Amino acid sequence: MRKNDRMAFARTASREEENPLDCLIIGAGPAGLTAAIYLARFRLKIAIVDAGKSRAAMIPRTHNHAGFPGGISGKELLERMREQALTFGAEITPGLVEGLDRKKDLFLANAGDAVFQARSVLLATGVVNNPPSMAPQIHDAAIAGGQLRYCPICDGFEVTDKRIAVIGTRAHGVNEAVFLRMYSPDITLIAPDGNHVLSADEQSLLADAGIAVLDGPCGGLRLEGERIVVQVRGDTLSFETIYPALGSVIQSELALMLGADATPEGCLVIDRHQRTSVAGLYAAGDVVKGLDQISHAMGEASVAAITIRNDLTKQRRLYR
Numbered sequence: 501m502r503k504n505d506r507m508a509f510a511r512t513a514s515r516e517e518e519n520p521l522d523c524l525i526i527g528a529g530p531a532g533l534t535a536a537i538y539l540a541r542f543r544l545k546i547a548i549v550d551a552g553k554s555r556a557a558m559i560p561r562t563h564n565h566a567g568f569p570g571g572i573s574g575k576e577l578l579e580r581m582r583e584q585a586l587t588f589g590a591e592i593t594p595g596l597v598e599g600l601d602r603k604k605d606l607f608l609a610n611a612g613d614a615v616f617q618a619r620s621v622l623l624a625t626g627v628v629n630n631p632p633s634m635a636p637q638i639h640d641a642a643i644a645g646g647q648l649r650y651c652p653i654c655d656g657f658e659v660t661d662k663r664i665a666v667i668g669t670r671a672h673g674v675n676e677a678v679f680l681r682m683y684s685p686d687i688t689l690i691a692p693d694g695n696h697v698l699s700a701d702e703q704s705l706l707a708d709a710g711i712a713v714l715d716g717p718c719g720g721l722r723l724e725g726e727r728i729v730v731q732v733r734g735d736t737l738s739f740e741t742i743y744p745a746l747g748s749v750i751q752s753e754l755a756l757m758l759g760a761d762a763t764p765e766g767c768l769v770i771d772r773h774q775r776t777s778v779a780g781l782y783a784a785g786d787v788v789k790g791l792d793q794i795s796h797a798m799g800e801a802s803v804a805a806i807t808i809r810n811d812l813t814k815q816r817r818l819y820r
């Protein structure tokens with residue numbers, strides 16, 4: 501935040517000082533919405549701000565989320581959770597939180613013209629997958645059709661015995677290819693940019709698993725009927741599904757600005773109760789180091805919500 505913005509921000513916020521939120525939730529994916537349901541039912545004063553880019557909204561149909569034997573689309577799951585949160589009085593403001601600051605023991609957050617002042621903040625901002633180089637509309641159509649997938653744990657089962665490519669290299673690419681080998685004998689690991697960077701151990705692991713290894717660069721991904729094709733060093737290769745293993749951008753900047761501990765990649769480090777290293781700042785879901793799954797995001801968010809309630813009670817800050 502620039503200095504002038506910061507001063508204006510602090511001035512606006514001070515007008516609301518008398519009546520701060522108990523908790524500001526940033527992000528309304530599975531983590532943020534679960535926390536909202538819990539905290540609203542604890543009768544805490546909360547607000548949720550969401551930029552509307554939940555990874556869950558990209559899921560054409562999840563089949564590993566318990567309770568839905570026929571599967572459920574990510575959009576529908578989010579809609580149901582949102583409706584549940586609203587039922588108990590939660591309010592969701594669309595917007596991007598651009599700044600998060602502390603003034604004494606209150607947090608100040610701004611999203612466009614809106615300013616929020618809160619005793620605690622839950623960061624549930626998720627991650628963004630790095631896509632392979634391809635046109636966004638082709639990318640989205642390929643996700644919807646299942647020709648492009650980002651999560652073998654989630655949907656490897658759906659590609660059993662299919663012809664699969666993984667775009668990636670090093671440990672991440674190797675682990676993803678080896679994981680998918682449980683599902684199909686036809687796996688190709690393609691380096692995204694140039695030659696593969698693989699240790700002798702990794703090379704022998706891939707060879708033992710019968711995984712084909714191709715140097716890149718690769719690009720020009722497009723759909724061809726039910727399949728997805730990719731150009732690899734002048735050759736056109738066709739697959740039923742491609743998994744990019746190109747890493748993610750962790751949406752943790754707001755916490756990092758406040759000095760929260762994180763891994764070198766930017767995943768927030770938390771204690772057993774979802775507290776970050778900054779007092780009053782909690783985190784749940786993909787933004788936290790650990791498994792990136794809906795059920796895990798929900799579990800972490802429920803722990804965070806209970807911790808927030810308990811911590812505020814200990815500070816005698818919930819009695820009105």
Ligand SMILES: Cc1cc2nc3c(=O)[nH]c(=O)nc-3n(C[C@H](O)[C@H](O)[C@H](O)COP(=O)(O)OP(=O)(O)OC[C@H]3O[C@@H](n4cnc5c(N)ncnc54)[C@H](O)[C@@H]3O)c2cc1C
Nearest residue numbers: 527529530531551553554555556562597626654785786794
């Ligand atoms: C294609 C695909 C398929 C998947 N399939 C499955 C599956 O079958 N099963 C499964 O368990 N998992 C699946 N996942 C993973 C699952 O989607 C994530 O684990 C889950 O969405 C994480 O929830 P979250 O709430 O932490 O983050 P998200 O759902 O990503 O939500 C984060 C929210 O925070 C918002 N946000 C970020 N920064 C800000 C900010 N500064 N201000 C305001 N809002 C902000 C974002 O816009 C977003 O709405 C899949 C993921 C993908 C991409």
